[in-house]
Amino acid sequence: MAGRRARLPVADASFDGAVCVQVLEFVAxxxxxxxxxxxxxxxxxxxxVWDIDWATVSxxxxxxxxxxxxxxxxxEHLAHPSLPRVLAPAMRSAGFxxxxxxxxxxxxxxxxxxxxxxxxxxAIASFVSVRRGVSGDEAKAWASELNELGERGEFxxxxxxxxxxxxxxx
Numbered sequence: 001m002a003g004r005r006a007r008l009p010v011a012d013a014s015f016d017g018a019v020c021v022q023v024l025e026f027v028a029x030x031x032x033x034x035x036x037x038x039x040x041x042x043x044x045x046x047x048x049v050w051d052i053d054w055a056t057v058s059x060x061x062x063x064x065x066x067x068x069x070x071x072x073x074x075x076e077h078l079a080h081p082s083l084p085r086v087l088a089p090a091m092r093s094a095g096f097x098x099x100x101x102x103x104x105x106x107x108x109x110x111x112x113x114x115x116x117x118x119x120x121x122x123a124i125a126s127f128v129s130v131r132r133g134v135s136g137d138e139a140k141a142w143a144s145e146l147n148e149l150g151e152r153g154e155f156x157x158x159x160x161x162x163x164x165x166x167x168x169x170x
Contacts, residue, residue, distance in 0.1 A: 006036070013042040021050040024087070028079045034094035044170040047096060052161045054081040059117065060156035061145060066134075070142050073128035084162040096166030107158040111150025117157025121146055 018037050024030045037047050054075060061067040075081040084101070091099045108115045125143040129136040149155045 008036055008040050010040050012039055013045075014040055016042055016045050018045070018047045019050075020047070022052065024049060025051045025054075025078050025080050025083045030080060030083060030087075031090050031093060034090055034096070038095045038168055041168040043168055045168045047091075047166050047168075049087060049091070049164045049166075050161060051080075051083045051087065051164075052159060053084045054078065054159075056158070056160040058156075058158045059146060060149060060154065061142075062149075063142075063145065066138060066142055069132065069134050070124065070128050070139065073132040073134045074124050076131055077127055084160075084164075087162070087164050091164060091166045095168065097169050099164065099166040101165075102163045104161045104163060105158065106161055109156050110153075111147070111155040115157070117159070118146075118150070118155075 018041060020033075020037065024033055027033045034049075041047060054071075057071060059067060080086075088099050088101055106116045108117050111118055113119065121143050125139045128134045128142075129139040134142075146155065
């Protein structure tokens, strides 16, 4: 749906429920996408939208300036880095009722490869390389530092992800 008006390939009121996980942060016209989800739901149907407020992402680093540059460059991969801040009113504007939000912290102080904060390091390092003043060497150094912190037991990561729910009125 990014960059153009798109219609889901389904008839009106086709589904009892819809789940949208980390999608709308990439969609330029998130309100239009929400209206499309509303259209696809039957009256009484429920939607769940899950997205991250990337401004809440925090890693421990001995180079905070580099960390800030990396996170700023990472924001370029999104249409809405802090979508959860406006998602509830956007859902209500699309017609959803009973909109509720629940925060879910993703945090770890151990370098567990299965944890979110460790698993996304390679993707971020690859994406930010040569963006917004982050060189390839600097991106590698950023990822290496996080690995070294993990080896020394000094790794820290935290972020907030948000689950929104809403209902199409009956």
